[in-house]
Amino acid sequence: xxxxxxxxxxxxxxxxxxxxxxxxxxxxxxxxxxxxxxxxxxxxxxxxxxxxxxxxxxxxxxxxxxxxxxxxxxxxxx
Amino acid sequence: xxxxxxxxxxxxxxxxxxxxxxxxxxxxxxxxxxxxxxxxxxxxxxxxxxxxxxxxxxxxxxxxxxxxxxxxxxxxxxxxxxxxxxxxxxxxxxxxxxxxxxxxxxxxxxxxxxxxxxxxxxxxxxxxxxxxxxxxxxxxxxxxxxxxxxxxxxxxxxxxxxxxxxxxxxxxxxxxxxxxxxxxxxxxxxxxxxxxxxxxxxxxxxxxxxxxxxxxxxxxxxxxxxxxxxxxxxxxxxxxxxxxxxxx
Numbered sequence: 001x002x003x004x005x006x007x008x009x010x011x012x013x014x015x016x017x018x019x020x021x022x023x024x025x026x027x028x029x030x031x032x033x034x035x036x037x038x039x040x041x042x043x044x045x046x047x048x049x050x051x052x053x054x055x056x057x058x059x060x061x062x063x064x065x066x067x068x069x070x071x072x073x074x075x076x077x078x
Numbered sequence: 079x080x081x082x083x084x085x086x087x088x089x090x091x092x093x094x095x096x097x098x099x100x101x102x103x104x105x106x107x108x109x110x111x112x113x114x115x116x117x118x119x120x121x122x123x124x125x126x127x128x129x130x131x132x133x134x135x136x137x138x139x140x141x142x143x144x145x146x147x148x149x150x151x152x153x154x155x156x157x158x159x160x161x162x163x164x165x166x167x168x169x170x171x172x173x174x175x176x177x178x179x180x181x182x183x184x185x186x187x188x189x190x191x192x193x194x195x196x197x198x199x200x201x202x203x204x205x206x207x208x209x210x211x212x213x214x215x216x217x218x219x220x221x222x223x224x225x226x227x228x229x230x231x232x233x234x235x236x237x238x239x240x241x242x243x244x245x246x247x248x249x250x251x252x253x254x255x256x257x258x259x260x261x262x263x264x265x266x267x268x269x270x271x272x273x274x275x276x277x278x279x280x281x282x283x284x285x286x287x288x289x290x291x292x293x294x295x296x297x298x299x300x301x302x303x304x305x306x307x308x309x310x311x312x313x314x315x316x317x318x319x320x321x322x323x324x325x326x
Contacts, residue, residue, distance in 0.1 A: 019082065026080060033081040033094070035103025047095030052112065053088040060079035069088075074081070075095065 019058065038078040047074045083110075091115035091137075102144065107132070116140065119162065133157055141165050141185070149186070153177030164188050164219065172196060172220070179203045181212050185219040187242065194227035195220060195243075199234035199253070210234045221245055221263065229264060229277075232256060244296065249273060255280045260292050265299030265324065274305045274325065278312035281321070290320030298324040 004010070010017040010028075020028040049055070051069040058064055059076050067074075083089055086109040093115075094105070100122040107113055108128025115137040116129060123143040129135055130150035138155070139162040148170035149163060158178045164187040171193035175181060198218070199211045211234020218230075218241050225246040231253025232238050240261045248267040253276075255262075264277065274297055281295060295316065297305075304326040305313060313323050 026082075029082045029084045029086065030109045031080040031104075031106055032083045032086075032092075033101075033103060033105050035079055035101040037079050038097075038101060039099065042097065042099060042101065044095050044097050044101070046093065048091075048093045049083070049089055050091035050115070051088050052090055055088045056084050058080075058082045058084075060081050078079075 040078065042078045044074065044076050048072065049074065086110045087112050089113065092117070094118035094121055097121050105140075114157075119143070130154065136160070136180075138162065149173045149191075156180075159183070159214070161185070172225070175212075176201050179206060179212065180214060182214045183217040183219075184215070185217065186223065187219045188222035191220075191223040191225065193225065195225055195230050195248075198230045199232060208234075211236075213237065216240065216258075218242070228252065229273075232259070243267070244299065247301075251276045251280070253280060255284045257284045257286050259284060260286065260289070260294075262295045262297075265296040265302065267299075267301055269297065269302040271303040271306055271309070274303050275309035275312065278305060278309050278316065282312050282315050286321075287319050293320055294322045294324075296324040298326045302326055 010020060019026060048071055050071050051067060053069055055067045057067060057074045061078055065074055089110055090112050091114055102122040102124060104125040105118055105123055106127045107116055113132060113135055117139040119139050119141040121143060126140050129138055130152050131154040133154060133156045135155055136157050136159045141162045142165040145166040145168060149168050153174050153176060156177055157180060159180050160183040162185045164185045166189055168189040168191060172191060172195055202210050214237060215235050216237050216239045221242045221244045223246055225248055228250040229243055229248055233254045236256050238256050238259050242263045244263040244265045246267050249270055251273040277297055313325055316323050
């Protein structure tokens with residue numbers, strides 16, 4: 001068994017890892033919003049984030065949004 | 079399904095927006111150490127976790143969800159200015175706000191809270207310039223719960239504009255109101271005649287006579303007593319000053 005402790009720059013091959021699971025449990029990063037799988041066409045609108053530096057949103061369906069400071073949106077249709 | 083935001087320390091405000099249909103689920107902001115604003119109202123969330131010990135959050139707006147259980151201990155939220163948790167299913171008592179000296183708005187309306195309201199003018203902030211009370215509080219909304227006992231004295235709430243405490247089981251009031259107060263809804267409680275008269279007296283003594291377009295006192299509704307003859311005279315003073323007044 002491998003143990004990651006205070007790991008940084010986690011990669012799978014040459015690809016940056018965006019999530020780390022232990023079995024089916026997400027252990028990194030901490031989930032911001034957890035919900036049941038949405039019906040097709042479900043939308044999030046009017047969302048925004050204020051950032052002090054760049055950040056990344058993983059919207060759970062394979063969509064990765066790279067966000068720039070000072071504000072950005074994660075509006076999305078599932 | 080899970081949404082993640084990384085690195086969380088780079089994010090200072092989050093507006094969840096509106097999901098259609100509503101996504102529900104659980105929000106966790108425990109890793110967002112620099113978060114100042116969380117606005118996630120109206121999404122049928124069943125839990126919002128990880129905010130109650132964050133000293134940087136100024137605005138927590140999580141109204142109109144499906145949140146239940148006691149309101150967490152927010153005494154560690156030392157920068158908190160706006161606390162909106164109305165229209166949920168919270169139970170238990172009014173939160174301890176003795177660690178939140180910067181409060182401007184507190185709205186716990188339309189939940190299932192019980193017990194008495196704190197004597198907010200008597201809450202002491204040792205070392206502060208003002209000592210007691212909340213110098214920046216403009217809105218104290220506790221409507222639509224099952225609170226009992228007294229409406230708090232507002233003597234040390236110098237900027238209060240909105241006191242919305244209707245539809246509870248409140249019985250008493252002794253104290254004073256600031257001149258800034260312009261909307262007082264205490265209808266549909268169990269206020270005694272003495273309490274009704276004391277509210278009318280406190281508003282007359284506050285002596286608000288300008289910018290009266292929005293000055294409304296509602297002390298009627300089911301359960302409240304009618305004013306005494308003295309109270310009726312006080313009511314007439316308020317009406318002459320420009321207040322719109324409803325009594326039983």
